[in-house]
Amino acid sequence: MSRSLEILNEIFGYPAFRGQQAEIVEHVADGGDSLVLMPTGGGKSLCYQIPSLVRREAGFGAGIVVSPLIALMQDQVAALTEVGVRAAYLNSTLSGAEAAATERALRNGEIDLLYVAPERLMTPRFLDLLDSLPVGLFAIDEAHCVSQWGHDFRPEYIQLSVLHERFPDVPRIALTATADAITRDEIVHRLALDDARIFVSSFDRPNIRYRIVEKDNARSQLLDFIRAEHTNKAGTTDAGVIYCLSRRKVEETADWLKGQGIRALPYHAGMEFEMRQKHQEMFQREEGIVMCATIAFGMGIDKPDVRFVAHLDLPKSVEGYYQETGRAGRDGLPANAWMAYGLGDVVQQRKMIDESEADDAHKRVQTGKLDALLGLCEVASCRRVRLLAYFGETSKPCGNCDTCLEPPASFDATREAQMALSCVYRAQKASGFRFGAGYLIDILRGTRSEKVLQRGHEKLSTFGVGSALSEPEWRAVFRQLVAFGYLAVDHDGFGALVLTDASKPVLKGEERVTLRKYVKPVRSRQTSARTGERADPTARMSPREKARWERLRAWRAETAKSDGVPAYVIFHDATLAEIARSDPDTVDDLRHIPGIGVRKLERFGNELLDVVGSD
Template identity: 85%
Template structure:
């Protein structure tokens, strides 16, 4: 057995590497540079933690992990400490005395791993500390932050090329879960990884079910979804995250859900730090908490049993959507990614791009990324195929997205598209202004509203020609025309719609337009196959095993409180469920349970046997 595999088994308690993990670990442990693209929950952290331990044993020194995420640092250091690894972090939460003690431990060679923020890493003082210390490797986590074309650009990441210049003999591993081809190229260029190996794992998360719903009173739709899919028999709710675009909407949604009996908390960057920290800890350490948040929340949260991620507003890109939905189901059990989406989302995102201070090149890239996300929202085929294709991966229909489970009806909407596009043209020509979807729909449906009559739009040749379709059908049509690129949003016209060059072949009858047919949203019905039941690790257990499971969970809760860490840092649900099923009577029987390494076996083995023996 190779030393990395021994460490995986002895320290972390797993019998074998997954996918490309073993090859990556061996490559970095032997001093090679690499870029790793691996989905959230795919085991990226082991790809630098184990090489750090191997190189530490070989006398090279401490592994330095560059991370922008305080929550991730704290989570991973807590988990590593539990398995006997000498790990620490340096960030703004420490006192000066605590920070100095950790710096001294680094200099004295008393640490296996040290997590540090890029801002601190780049200070002259810390660079000098590194030069006086023995360094085994540099791991650059969330490496997409280096890309100006990425969804989460951090200016300080650009400076990380200095690591290669000042420490040319120290191997570097850059890791990310979200990078399209443009972002990958920039990571390689910015971090001077031209000679590094690139490992690309499948981006597929088969346990996640993707659903995108027509927006129609989104909060009520969200509540129906939570009650139908994520409320257990005892009335408690699964852990979940609800993303909103604005801070105000975060607070209002959390309050509304609380009134409806859901244990919801708000989280956004405008809240006091102490309140944010308290809410984050409650989410991590307690069960059944739903976090309503802006994208300020989530990066670096290692909580494995988040059963759903919901979006009440459209994200900015496929990368953002993929990363945020990837926070669900990190334990591999069934989970949901649910989003409510409407025309207003498209208009809002287009305006945000147009009104941003970015230069034209960035705006073009942002528009292209938004267009790709709109294509995912509007596709009538498998969403997973479309999602993976964005990252350059081919796949087959998954059978686990809304379009696969209930294929949406489509129709030849060429004539209706011509009506809508012609209406946009004629209303603008008659008034000299562009108009929003609501006004254009009134024209098409022949509504003699005060605004229509004031502007004389009841005299247009398109007035009333679309009366056969209702307002929701026309809203869906206009949304798809924007998504297909036949219309764009005029940011100076308060969300008004404008023809594009691409609309001309449609108006001339040279191009066919196929649309998803509007289907009135229905309430999500409860079913015996709800996610909270499919994700239950006790499925198939008899009464005796379930009783063990409950005792083990109570023991874990008390132990986690005593250690001051989240329960999953002690053991994941899957490990407890395996113990409950096996009913081990000896230390040797416990030794083979996935997730129980040597340190945890020494510390918790006899306690676990005592809990199991209480049958």
């Protein structure tokens, strides 16, 4: 362990391990298998990078890292190269000559860590190459991709069990930030990790504030949120990611935000590869860019200063929501997870499950995962407690989510639920057709629309009985009745609502129903407690320290441009902020600042002192 600590300090510039890192590193460096569940930003990469380097020094050969993500490979290799580690990757972005040169370097013992895509790893040619070489360890990143029940299933991951069979003496470490109990069991089974030690860190990301709002012109709500909480006085927007369900919505949202003066870029799988690559690099290397994307974007992006993740559409599962929101605040500074959610989202997701080509078993699992997410959306108590409970973790109210900061009011909605459920039943019985929430609300509110009159539904006993509630209030009632399983979305593809067995006790008066009270959305307003301000590393700096900070950032931007890497690969904001505050006079002073290892000290030490010393 002493050598591991030396590497942590000398190469990566950190004085001590965090949480379970030390125990994991020791176990893997000693040749043990492990499954590591650790939240994004928790330091998973060090759990295989340091054992790889320890074992490399001991003559065991290079560490082989299996990753499905080109962006992650490139980021990790760039960062490792900056600190003096001999790292490389093999993926589809390399030419034949470049790939051959990398393989040659691996044969010659000139690589400490090699990142490789699972498709390439599993080729007979590459496996034969590994057979001929000493291998230090296998790290299987994003291990949840092995699960057929998961949200990022990759068929080629299932084949990775061959590593255990073909290289039984090489330790394996599987890592993921997202896995419920079912997924964990499948990872162990699929990768033959039955004898592995399982390390489960807390899934809590206390720096992220979770907020879910009721949709009421979602784009305008999003714009208000960005302007109020993630735009500084100079008009610069924080880096953020906005997730949409469809490619078309991604394009339209990016164009609309551009029209509102926000630097927004689209990203989805339907774009040309070169354009996707260009947008991704801009997001990583420039400031003030908001990426509008489908879930194709974000996995493996190491950008630490993403200040917010927003959802304009409902994700498919709690795992998907957790992983996507986890791309915010990797640097540990405050960040926001914001989502707009409405009845239409529920209907759309139910419809997608019903119309998918999956078998009944998969549909049941998908429905269960969606129900869990709806429960998170509708919960009246702490969202974080509910989120962590999904992953089997017990916690206390966090004080940093919307339901803690502004507890929602609940009310006995039994009478309203009976009205709604009865209307669903009577409208269908009277006409033989099923109807969506909008039409049913017209009946309940006594709206004499052309369609209502044509069908004679103004004669129903439920016509007008709900006139005391507004249309948005009724939408909130129907949304929650669907979320809690009293209503279901019909399989006809039109979003019609049907009664479930769970509705019968309510209609008979045998069960009470408690719902969240509808609150009219209000425009976000800039306050002294805005997240962007609290996330500002200069918040407690003196004018002189702020001036140093700005000079350091300008120097970092120029250096990153010269090296052809994102700015955070040179130094994270937290490291620059500490330099600005501590005002170092000597290279030895810099040595004690977290994030500055020996290689960076040698390369940048004098430059940093020059920048700081020009007060």
